[in-house]
Amino acid sequence: xxxxxxxxxxxxxxxxxxxxxxxxxxxxxxxxxxxxxxxxxxxxxxxxxxxxxxxxxxxxxxxxxxxxxxxxxxxxxxxxxxxxxxxxxx
Numbered sequence: 001x002x003x004x005x006x007x008x009x010x011x012x013x014x015x016x017x018x019x020x021x022x023x024x025x026x027x028x029x030x031x032x033x034x035x036x037x038x039x040x041x042x043x044x045x046x047x048x049x050x051x052x053x054x055x056x057x058x059x060x061x062x063x064x065x066x067x068x069x070x071x072x073x074x075x076x077x078x079x080x081x082x083x084x085x086x087x088x089x090x
Contacts, residue, residue: 010018015029022032044055 018029018033022029025032027035044053
């Protein structure tokens with residue numbers, strides 16, 4: 001087996017699901033399978049993060065851009081805009 005190469009056999013059901021979803025996404029079945037496996041086995045601890053671990057949100061109010069507001073403050077306005085654009089949920 002060449003570096004990075006792997007050949008696997010899938011059952012008919014799994015192969016058909018991959019093919020169906022890949023077509024819907026405009027990908028080849030191999031590209032979709034690679035994406036899914038890469039995501040499944042990705043481990044943040046395997047890397048050194050220059051700006052800190054992205055799983056931790058260490059942003060404080062001081063880190064916000066000038067004029068930035070917290071989500072708690074913005075959320076009611078955001079929800080009002082959505083309701084105005086799409087109507088209130090039933």
